[in-house]
Structure formats: C-alpha cells, structure tokens
Amino acid sequence: MTINGLVQIGLYFVVLVALVKPLGWYMARVYEGQPCGLDRVVGPLERLIYRLCGVRQTEEMNWKTYAVAMLLFNGAGLFALYALQRWQGFFPLNPQGFGAVAPDLAFNTAASFVTNTNWQAYGGEMTLSYLTQMLGLTVQNFVSAATGMAILVALIRGLARRSALTIGNFWTDLVRSILYILMPLALLLSLLLVSQGVVQTFASYQTATLLQPASYAKPVMDANGQPVLDEQGQPKTEPAMAAEQVLAVGPAASQIAIKQLGTNGGGFFNVNSAHPFENPTPWSNFLQVLAILLVPAALCYTLGMMVGDTRQGWALLAAMTILLLCFIPLGLWAEQSGNPAFTALGIDQASSAGQSGGNMEGKEIRFGITNSVLWSATTTAASNGSVNSMHDSYTPLGGLVPLFLMQFGEVVFGGVGSGLYGMVVFAIIAVFVAGLMVGRTPEYLGKKIEPYEMKMASLLILIMPIVVLGFTAVASVTGVGTSSIFNPGSHGFSEMLYAYTSMGNNNGSAFGGLSVNTPFYNLTGGIAMLIARFWWAIPTLALAGALARKKLVPAGPGTLPTYTPLFIVLLIGVVVLVGALTFVPALALGPIIEHILMVSR
C-alpha cells in the first residue's frame, strides 16, 4: 500500500461520512412528509401522479396491502421490460438497427434490472437500442432502487410505531424516493460526469480516421455468419486492415449517474465503468465510487432519525464501515503484489513514481491499483456491481475480496434500502444470540423479539446460501454449466461461484470470462435474482407489520443497548460467522486453492 493510496482511500471515507448526516436528515424529512426544500418544484408533479393513480397521499396500508402493491408494480415492470426488449426493432431511437433480444436473454435482463441486480449477460453497445436503454433500463434503475428504499422505510416505521396496524403507503414512498431523492442527485451527478467527458448524446456512433491504420487477423465467416474452421479445427482468419475507428456513444451519463446512486451497476457500455466514455478521469471515478455508497450509508442516519435515536443508525453504519475497511487492505496487498508468473518473465511490477505497478491485467492506467481495488470492494459491499476493472483477471486473493463481501448477504452497505433492511435482520439475530447468552427475552429498539420475528429472520438468512450454493453445485456437475467456463482449473470454479453469488445477492458484477449468455445461465440466474430480491422483501414487510403491532417495552437493567461498541462487535461477529460458516468451504475450492497453486509454481 502506497502513501498516496492511503491518502486517496482516507479522503474517500472522510467525504463519505461527512455526507451521511445532511443527506440522511434530508431523506428522513422526505419520508415523514415534512417540507424539504424541493416541494415547490416537485410537489405539483407528485400530486399529479397521485391524482392519475387514484391514490390518496394520507392513506395508510397494512403490510399485506403494502406487499401486494410492491409486487404488482414490480411485476408490471418485469413484463414491460421484457416486451420492450423483444420489440425494440419496431421502435424509434435505434440508430444502429438492433433487432429483438432472444427470449432467454430478455427474461434474464428483465429480472436483473427489476431486482436491482443489473447482471448483464449482453454487451450494451452491441445489443440494445437507445430507447431500450432509456425506457427500460434507466427507468428500472430508478424504480428498483426506490422499491428497496420504500421497503426499508416500511420496516423503519414498523420499528418506530407502537400498537399500529399500518406501515405507510407504498405509492407515496416509491414516488417520493424518486422525485425528491434519486432524481435530483442523479441530475447533479450526471452533469458533473459529462463535464469530465462522459458522453450524453442521441447521435449515432462517431467515426474517426486512424492515425496508423491497424492490420489484424479477421475471422472468416460463412454465409450464415458462423466462423469457418480450418483443418486443425481452429477458426480460419484472413489479413485485414482497419483504417477507421467507430466510437460507440449515446445517452450514457444520465444512466451512469443513477446506476451508481441506486446501487444498480448496469453499465451503458460492455466494460462498464472501465470504459473511458463511462468513467474518463480520476475525478469522475471518485464521484462514481462515492455515489456507490452514498445513499446506503446515509440511510443509516435516516433510520436513526426516524426511530428517534440517531446513535442506532451510527452503530449500524459503524459495523458496515469496519467490515469494509477490514477487506480493502487484503485486496490492495494482493493486487499490488502482482502476478509471480510476470516476475518470472522479468517484468517490473514494483510501484514507483513512474507506474502504479502490480497486477495491471484488466485494469486502467488512470485508476491504477488503488482505485481499482477500492472500487471492487465498495461495489460488492454495496450490491452495486458496476466495475472499473476486470475482476476475472484479479489475483486469487484480490478476487476473493469482492466474492466474500457479496457472500455476507449484501448487508455491508448493500443495496439502497435492501442492504439496511438486511442489516436490521442481522441486528435482530444478534440481539437474539445475546439474549440466549444471558437468558433474557431479546429486544431491539424497544420491541420484544419473539418466535415469529425469529422465524422470519431465519427464513431470510437461510435462503441466500441455498440459492447460491445450490445453483453453483448444479452448474459444476452439468455440461451446460461447465462448458461456459473460460479460465481452466480452480479459477473456472470461481467463475461459476462468483456468477451465482452475484445473482443470488442482487449484486450484478461478474467474473466476465464465463459465457453467461446461454439458456442455462440466463434462466437459472433469472430465477436466482427473483428469489434473492422478493424472498427478502416479503418476509421483511411481514416483520415490519409484526413489529408495528407491538407495544414499546421500556428499557430495563437487562436490556442490551444496541448502540455501544460491544453491540457493534457482536453484530459484526454474527455477520462474519454466518457468512464464513456458509461459504468458506466453497471459497477453499476456488480462490484459496488457486492462490496456493499460484505461489507454489
């Protein structure tokens, strides 16, 4: 780790924590319906939407109605996004003339964006029209994030209210999340990004004349567009010249801003934020990586305000931040140490004034090791999944960091809303464990934790490992699973484990070598993403309903305060134990064995 690297990472966390209180305070006012400064501008639009929908702003819902509204809205979104992809050829704003997306890929992509995962089995600039990117993907970037925030706010109300039957109104929580929080932030961020060079245009792709025409070996295609093979079974090639460079552009900045703020992560271009048009400078990189954790971090403060004790929010934020800070140094060390095989070839991988050094395969010069590793850790701690370097080319332990961070169940910051409601579930389990140790009825924020709450919490934390490990197991013993592997050996197993870990936790990043655009991966992955999202969401709302009905128990001498360092340590312990006990055996078969093989070569 270099001095400058420490300064960059330190600066990042200082700015992040400094923004938590103002943004968290603002969001609490938005959800409590108090004046928040934007009412004059946004209010009329908000009221127009309610009138068109036939919704009364003050109408409260019980948890079942709230869940039905959420499911209907997301179901309609899933269907609309699928249809849009299948019929994009008939719609305007398609300058490259892309045709219909295949059914399995369209299902996977629709499930992916509706569940806030943004797993991408396609290359953006090669598959989707501008209209699909805007009306399909950008829209879901907003509404899937707002859905997560709405569910969180419902859970917070469940914790804050006493003897109540209702937990808020889904429609107002959804609309206010978008109009008052996500949209203003996205507008500001997208313009800052354009100033750095992120493209934002409706023109078709640009063509430039190359300074030095490039000669290359072009694969020979037959009449059906399939590669022709020679006698050895290798694809046949012919010499060709490229005198021009076609530059893919598009309305990228508006989508990138919300992809980061809403922990979505789906890129406009194939290589996501490694693409110079998607993330052109270190400053654009800083803004984007800040946007990844901004809303999830600030929501902790919102929770504290809404339950009337900001210490509770800071405690949850502290647990998340400490966990993340434990993993960044491991990633930095692994990537900065580089690849021993390169050293054997006489390549200079040492960090110096002239180069960042380290394992630069799949990384960009402007980001170097520090910003690549910082990004890979934050994007997987949050369920964002955007990348600015290729995780598949990381050293084994460098790749273990993002993999393991996802396997904590996306509660270390996690998705906007969904990460914090996951963390609250872990907090409930932590007070239960503490209650078992001292033999008292557990309480969280003045609410007694009883068998029903524990059943819901257990239901939540058990399903993710079953989905992730189950599908990984199926993929590793079937031909349709293993034939997609790109890198041989234990790294190939890591590719499959990473794919299902990512989809089964609604993250969306990938070990990109795995060929995932196959019916098997598209269908199993789509199912994994839907389970991961809605299996969490529905019991969480049930929990919210159950908690809202309870009376407040006054804190007694036996109550475990849930804002002390002791509780933070206990919470971290529960998260790490559950994650490690579940996933260490699988990690041993993948990155750990690969690391041992790499250093012993």
Place this chain on the structure above:
Amino acid sequence: MRTQLRPALVSLVALTLITGLLYPLVVTGIAQVLFPRQANGSLILINGQPVGSSLIGQLFDAPKYFWGRPSATSPFPYNAAASSGSNLGPTNDALIKAVQARIDALKTADPDNPLPLPVDLVTASGSGLDPHISPASAAYQVRRVARARGMEEAAVRQLVSQHTEGRQLGILGEPRVNVLALNLALDTLK
C-alpha cells in the same frame, strides 16, 4: 388487490415518462449546451475531420510511434464499438503466453533496451480502449521512437514530459501519458 392494480400500471407509465424520457432529455439538453465537446465524445479534429477521441486509445505498432496498452477487443484491437477486457485469470497459461509474445515484440523492436519492462505495457487494459500508458512505459519507449525518427532522445523525452498528466488535484488517480495525443504531437514536429 384490484384496488392496487390501477396505481401499479399508471405509476409505471408516469414514472417511465419522467425517469426514462424527461430525465435523459433534460440531461442531454443541459449537457449539449454546457459541455458540447465532452458530451459528444471529446473528439480530436484535424482540418475538421475526426482523427480519434482524446479519451479512447488507438492501436500503434510501428516503431516510430509510442505503443499503447495491449487491447483484447475483437475482431481487432481498440475496437471502440465493442469494448472488452481479456478476462484471462492470473494462473491461465494463455495469459502467460500472450504476455511473453508482447515482451518478444517489444524486445524485437528495440533489442538490448536496458530499462526494466513496465507491467502495464504488456498487460491488456480493462476496457481494451485505455488511452494512457504509465510514465515508466513511455520512458521505456523513448529510445526506440527517437531512433526510428532520427530525433534526439532528449527532444522526445521532453515531449513525453509535456504530455504527462499528474494526479488530479495532486491526489486522485495515477500519473499517465495520453498515447494518441503524444503521437499526434510527434507527427506535427516532423
């Protein structure tokens, strides 16, 4: 359930129009007015013709030009319509072979170069379009470029340092050299 169906459908349409149409149109409108060059791809124009983008690398393999990062895009390197990394894992033999071939190409173009070979010059970038190399990689190539052009090494080195960007605000990112800008500057000299 029936009572929630209307708000579900109507709000989806309304929010689609607001976030999917209004929002990108507003951003595009403001961006095209405030930052027209950046919003359209930061094109470099010579006599009104685009010769590339200052943000996107191009393939250079002639001795008289500085070479950029290896690129894994297909079917040809630096295909800016299909960005891609290599995705090769650290223990994959194909990666080691590819790196060895790149070392051989650099050594053939400039035998007995005494400088250590920087890692970024033989490893593929994440995007396949990285416009930059490290200052160390530029320094490594100064001798070859100077010889191929019949220039003084010092003159080439000075041009390199003129095209070396430091960290933004002195802190963020890494120092870097824009290969296309440097090569364009070399061509205008001679």
